[in-house]
Amino acid sequence: MTQPKESTYQKSAPWLKHKERSNMLMLRIMSWISLRLGRRAGRSVLHLIALYFVLFAPASRRASLGYLPRALGRPATFVDMYKHFFCFASTIHDRIYLINRRYDLFDIEIQGESAIRPLIDAKKGVLLMGAHLGSFEVMRAIGRKVPGLSVAMVMHKDNAQKINAMLAAINPEASMDVIPLGHIDSMLQIQEHLNEGMLVGMLSDRTLGDEPMAHVELLGATAAIPTGPFRMAALLRRPVVFMTGLYMGDNRYQVHFETLADFTDIPRGQRDQAVNVAIARYTELLNRYTRLAPYNWFNFFDYWQSVPASLSEKKHQ
Amino acid sequence: MIENNTALQLEISELMVQALNLDVAATDIEPDAQLYGDGLGLDSIDILEVALVVSKQYGLQLKSDNENNHQIFSSLRNLAAYVAAHKTK
Numbered sequence: 001m002t003q004p005k006e007s008t009y010q011k012s013a014p015w016l017k018h019k020e021r022s023n024m025l026m027l028r029i030m031s032w033i034s035l036r037l038g039r040r041a042g043r044s045v046l047h048l049i050a051l052y053f054v055l056f057a058p059a060s061r062r063a064s065l066g067y068l069p070r071a072l073g074r075p076a077t078f079v080d081m082y083k084h085f086f087c088f089a090s091t092i093h094d095r096i097y098l099i100n101r102r103y104d105l106f107d108i109e110i111q112g113e114s115a116i117r118p119l120i121d122a123k124k125g126v127l128l129m130g131a132h133l134g135s136f137e138v139m140r141a142i143g144r145k146v147p148g149l150s151v152a153m154v155m156h157k158d159n160a161q162k163i164n165a166m167l168a169a170i171n172p173e174a175s176m177d178v179i180p181l182g183h184i185d186s187m188l189q190i191q192e193h194l195n196e197g198m199l200v201g202m203l204s205d206r207t208l209g210d211e212p213m214a215h216v217e218l219l220g221a222t223a224a225i226p227t228g229p230f231r232m233a234a235l236l237r238r239p240v241v242f243m244t245g246l247y248m249g250d251n252r253y254q255v256h257f258e259t260l261a262d263f264t265d266i267p268r269g270q271r272d273q274a275v276n277v278a279i280a281r282y283t284e285l286l287n288r289y290t291r292l293a294p295y296n297w298f299n300f301f302d303y304w305q306s307v308p309a310s311l312s313e314k315k316h317q
Numbered sequence: 318m319i320e321n322n323t324a325l326q327l328e329i330s331e332l333m334v335q336a337l338n339l340d341v342a343a344t345d346i347e348p349d350a351q352l353y354g355d356g357l358g359l360d361s362i363d364i365l366e367v368a369l370v371v372s373k374q375y376g377l378q379l380k381s382d383n384e385n386n387h388q389i390f391s392s393l394r395n396l397a398a399y400v401a402a403h404k405t406k
Contacts (some may be wrong), residue, residue, distance in 0.1 A: 184353060184390045187365035211360050225380035231362045235369060 014136065017292040031170055035095045037250075039105055041092055054078070060085070060300040067303065070219035071294035080295075087295035091135040091247050099170045103141040105251055110142055112257035116241045120148040125194030127233045127240045129260060131205035131286055132298040138245035138253045139201070152177035152193050154186070154202040187232065194238055201243070204229040204282065205299065214276070216283040219290060221304050230275045240278065242285045246293040254293075258285055268279045319343075326397040329371060336370045337363050348394040352372075364390055371396070375404035 029049070034042035053060055064084045068076035097105050128151060130136050136153070143149050155163070157180035167176055178201070179189045193200050205225065207213060213224035233240045242258040247275045261278035263271075290297050330343040337359070350356040351362060367390070368379045377400065379386070389399045 181361065183387075184361070184364055185381040185383070187361055187385040188368060188379060188386070191365070191369075192381055211362065228360065228362050232365065235362065235366055 001299055015235070031096045031166075034093055035100075035170070039093075042096075043090070045092055046086060046089040047312075049089050053085040053089075054082050063300045063302055066305075067219075067297055068294065069297070070221065070304075071290045071297065072145065073291075076226055084295045084297075087247050088298050088300075091137070091296075094135065094247075095137045095206070096170055098137050098140045099167060101140075101171075103144070106138070106253060107142060107251050108138060108141055108145075108245075108253045108255060110145060110255045110257075113146060115257040115259045116146070116149075116243075119239050119241065120146075120199070123197030124264075125197055125236075125238050126199045127194070127202040127229075127236075127238050128243045129204045129205055129229060129240055129282065130201065130243050133205070133289055133295065134244045134246040134296040134298075135253065135284065136201065136203065136243070136245060138255055139243070141253075142255055146216060149199065150177070151199045152179055152203040154179045154181060154190060154200060156180070157182040190232070191236055194236060202229055215281050216279065218283055218286060223304050225279055227275060227279065230278045230282070231262070233261065233278070234271045235273050237263050237266070239264060242282065244289055244296075246289065246296050248293065250272060256289065260285070322394070322397040322401055325401055326393055327356045327398050329400065330393055332370050332374060333367055336366050346393055348397075349392050352390055352392060352396070367396075371400060373401050376406040 029045075033045050061081065064081050065076055068080050068084060072080065080214075094106070116126065116128075139149065139151055153176060155178060160178045160180040163176065164178065177193075179186060179193065190200050207224070207226040211226050211228040214224050214227050217223075218225075230240075239262040239278050240260040242256075242260040244256050246254045246256070248254050260281055261274065263278075264272060266274045320369070326348055327343060330346045333339065333346070334341065334343045339357075346357065352359050352367070353361075371377070372379050379389075383389070385399075389395055
């Protein structure tokens with residue numbers, strides 16, 4: 001558990017620098033408990049974990065307190081913070097069961113399937129954009145209800161390694177199609193997947209640090225959204241669907257699909273403008289769903305301050 | 318193989334400047350400057366755009382499983398050399 005060297009991550013985003021150590025530890029402890037004692041027993045431990053985070057994880061607590069009042073529209077209480085951590089812990093905990101195909105444990109409601117059904121059927125490739133909002137993993141469970149919904153996830157290569165290690169530990173048969181970013185040909189891989197008619201998913205609310213950002217109005221204050229995913233969608237001329245799997249308490253999840261953009265017929269000259277429209281729409285959806293399910297926001301760093309000045313200006317005008 | 322690529326290098330350089338809206342003249346891009354990261358400062362999406370534009374222009378296929386991708390996209394000179402060797406139009 002060493003901290004990454006500053007020099008290696010110099011250009012990286014705060015969330016990368018700010019090691020995901022605590023998350024990984026939590027995941028390990030919980031997978032052990034869950035698989036041996038069952039979901040109910042596991043969940044009682046989640047309360048302890050949430051409490052631990054409220055009491056002993058000052059950085060996460062600060063982030064939670066910085067975010068919650070914006071989404072709730074009122075000052076956050078100790079209970080809110082507790083709920084926030086508990087919600088996060090629940091989704092991680094449930095991931096263990098989802099990976100083990102225990103879909104029977106969950107009550108999952110799907111909304112907006114019509115936004116994605118025709119695109120899946122057209123088999124021309126779709127980009128699914130989510131955020132660190134709720135659980136993307138419930139996708140596994142709804143694969144049965146929404147046939148054809150098999151997604152290759154694009155993620156930072158370090159995270160890809162961690163996820164794969166985790167998957168292997170929990171269920172060696174559960175594979176996840178992952179496209180690691182950070183290689184010159186990552187983008188070519190994405191293109192090939194789309195050309196085969198597949199769905200490619202990514203969480204577009206965090207920067208990887210080497211890309212320009214767009215400033216948006218999120219929950220009443222300026223935040224930075226990376227433009228990369230949207231520029232990529234525009235270049236590849238694909239439809240984009242927003243997806244979030246909100247945890248609604250107990251064993252309930254609510255999956256939402258929303259039309260985000262369609263770059264299929266956007267001529268080159270209008271691309272930048274279309275990208276801006278898509279970013280605005282993405283922001284609108286983040287605003288809507290963070291307010292709808294405030295405890296589902298899982299960016300435990302200061303999201304509204306993480307606008308590195310050096311990254312906000314680049315050659316793209 | 319490298320020597321006679323000056324014209325092609327300039328052509329690709331012009332394609333890049335145009336496609337990416339770069340603030341430099343095509344003639345100012347050093348053949349050996351790094352395209353990715355430091356150097357010309359392109360990010361991965363820019364590289365994708367270069368790959369798309371170049372594939373279309375010269376009728377070649379850039380595949381993700383090509384082990385040489387890193388080398389191909391490392392500089393203008395290397396990209397031109399690859400295009401020269403593989404172009405179909």
